[in-house]
Amino acid sequence: MAFKAVIISRRSSGFGARWMSTWWGNVEPAPKDPILGVTEAFLADPSPDKVNVGVGAYRDDNGKPVVLECVREAERRIAGHLNMEYLPMGGSVKMVEETLKLAYGENSEFIQDKRIAAVQSLSGTGACRLFADFQKRFRPDSQIYIPVPTWANHHNIWRDAQVPQRTFHYYHPESRGLDFAGLMDDIKNAPNGSFFLLHACAHNPTGVDPSEEQWREISYQFKAKGHFAFFDMAYQGFASGDPERDAKSIRIFLEDGHLIGIAQSYAKNMGLYGQRVGCLSVLCEDEKQAVAVKSQLQQLGRPMYSNPPVQGAFIVSTVLGDPELKTLWLKEVKVMADRIIGMRTTLRENLEKLGSPLSWEHVTNQIGMFCYSGLTPEQVDRLTNEFHIYLTRNGRISMAGVTTGNVGYLANAIHEVSKSA
Ligand SMILES: Cc1ncc(COP(=O)(O)O)c(C=O)c1O
Known part of the structure; x- marks a missing residue:
């Protein structure tokens, strides 16, 4: 009765309208996403010289987005043959099957033994998020160890899944390479049975990957400590140009008998950025466990997006399910990776020719889409303000945005802002 009385008095006093207008009065604008904000600023810049090396999307040598011929x-x-029905909750079975072969190996015993719980995900981000939610639900007291630095969204993903985060050493600023000793110490010092997020290849943002030998040591130490490795593999094929070679870290862990999780994405290696097609897989002890885990992954997806989108999944299964198209894809991935590798060499040569007093060896030592240049936030600000060159303030250069046409301009600008450092 009391409640009713309040409602009536609000109505009669006109209080309702004022009350309603304060529904979202407590909402402050969200901070800009550090990566997407760069593109916004680039688009708003009218300068004809402007260069965007901020966004992690492949461009051809004319700076244009690419749709692969296999796609x-x-x-x-597909045209005219695809109906628009819902996919099952776990997504396209065919797409998931082909995707697992890329990560676990064409003739993987784990695929044959049906020990992998796998679902189609909303690209790599969705795979990470689904795993983080799964971790929270079934290992509620666990934490996640995240490398320093990492793709900024990893922090958002595990934060929103309410999994506490710890960090581990990864990048060594002085050598601009791997802090292997620091990394191994952190693995050893973490409580037994900890969860670790590892970039399978082409680490973002540093472009620094462990060598094969180092991966073996990491895997060995994980085994000794009983840690769980969750691999984020957003760039399979983009590091070396060969998806098989780029899966080496995962294969080492599999050989050593780890039960791992993997997030896969076709955003970069098939250029399907906006299609949002990827896969989350968890290797289980046996088929029965895999069935249970898969059913729970589906259950987690159901109230979020119900079932994943159909178009990208059909494109992937069509490409990978046809030997001719798969061969074409492999060729096209290599073309993209090789163009990036070539631009690394040209950028370094240009900086050396300009007489830069600094070492730029790391530009060619690092691998994948990104070069962690070592430029300071202030130097990056100068690149943007004086030269209309856009990148994140951590000095990460997306090599995919570097072209024959802009590499000289970029090198000159980098030299100008760094020569007196
Ligand atoms: C390390 C890493 N993981 C995951 C992703 C997710 O990408 P997407 O959700 O577009 O597949 C990215 C994209 O930049 C990335 O760099």
Whole structure:
């Protein structure tokens, strides 16, 4: 009765309208995403010289976005044959099957023994988020160890899944390479049975990957400590140009008998950025466990997005399910990786020719889409304000945005802001 009385008095006094207008009065604007904010600033800049080396998306040598020929052909084959029905909660079975082969190996015993719980995810981000939610639900007291630095969104993902975060050493600023000793110490010092997030290849943002030998040591130490490795593999094929070679870290862990999790994405290596197609997989002890885990992953997805999108999944399964199209894809991945590797060499050569007093060896030592340049936030600000060159303030250069046409301009600008450092 009392409640009713309040409602009536609010109505009669006109209080309702004022009350309603304060629904979102407590909402402050969210901070800009450090990566997406760069693109916004780039688009708003009218300068004809402007260069965007901020965003992690591949560009051809004319700076244009690329749709792979294998994807175009898959689209032609699908056109008119694809109905728009919902996919199952776990997504396209065919796409997931082909995706697992890329990560675990064409003839993987784990695939044959049905020991992998796998679902189609909303690209790599969605795979990470689904895993983080799964971790929270079934290992509620666990934490996640995240490398320093990492792709900024990893922090958001595990934060929103309410999994406490710890960090581990990864990058060594002085050598601009791997802090292997620091990394191994942190693995040893973490409580037994900890969860670690590892970048399978082409580490973002540093471009620094452990060598094969180092991966073996990491795997050995993980085994000794009983840690769980969750691999984020957003760039398979982008590091070396060969997806098989880029899966080496994962294969080492599999050989050593780890039960791992993997997030896969077709954003970069098939250029399907906006299609949001990827896969989350968890290797289990046996088929029964895999069935249970998969059912729970689906259960987690159901109230968030119900089932994943269909178009990208069909493109992937068409490309990878056809030997001819798969060969074409492998060729096209290599072309993209090789262009990036070539631009690393050209950028370094240009800086050396300009007489830079600094070492730029790391530009060619690092691998994948990004070069962690070592430029300070203030130097990055100068690049942007004086030269209209856009990148994140941590000095990460997306090599995919570097072209024959802008590499000289970029090198000159980097030299200008760094020569007196
Ligand atoms: C390390 C890493 N993981 C995951 C992703 C997720 O990408 P997407 O959700 O577009 O597949 C990215 C994208 O930049 C990334 O760099």
